[in-house]
Amino acid sequence: MNLAEIPIFSMLRSRLGYLTERQKVIAQNIANSDTVRYVGQDLKPFSFDAKVQMHQAQSQSAGVMAVTQPGHMSPKNEKRPGQVKPLKSPDSETTLNGNSVVLEDEMIKMSDARMDYDTAISFYQKSMNMLRMAARPPGRG
Template identity: 45%
Template sequence: MDLKSISLFSSLSQKMDWLTERQKVLAQNIANANTPGYTPRDLKKVSFKAQLDQTNATGGLSMQTSERGHMSGARASASRFEIKEQDSHVAMKAPDGNAVVLEDELIKMANTQMEYATAINLYRKHSSMLRLALGKRS
């Protein structure tokens, strides 16, 4: 049984994918903290309504392929999230035009890490409840 066929696990998995991609974007911002003219970027938040509509449209199930020539499912890779440039305050820009504020980026990374840990804990709790309901030990 594929846990992603259950909408709760599918939603948690999508949230973890988004958080993983966001962590990569924030790491790029930190890596470019000394690049002249660099504007920090972030991922556009995925709304709950859009996520629910996507789950309902696909029925919560993703297609599987058994042969190389078969069509793959509609599920896209982690790059399906929209990246946007952050609004930078003119007062925050360095003389070289760089708008990265390391403290802000580190705070965002810490928040992303906490959200990811929360999502993992929810995933573990619900999968252990499912195993318990099926009569399997966790």
């Protein structure tokens, strides 16, 4: 059985992908903190409810064409899993050159994303340990 077919691992994979993309967006904001008229970006908050609804919709549309290989074209308006779109998120302060990135806020966002990532990795590792324990033959420690 593929781990991606187990719902908890699928959700963790989505969460880790989201956090990776968020860290990239935050790093881009920090890199452009001196760029004239640069407006900081961020991602919409990750929602487990939205992921569960998307998973249920995918399982209900079993007879519909699906993208099974990375090179396949997807139908119009279909959002591929793991695809995230950065949103403009102007911070509270804008400098005279029009830049709205506040480094302190970005560092707080980065540390939050890092803690969330570490938590998801820990949960993933504990879930893997439970599967390993369940797969052991009886009587082995």
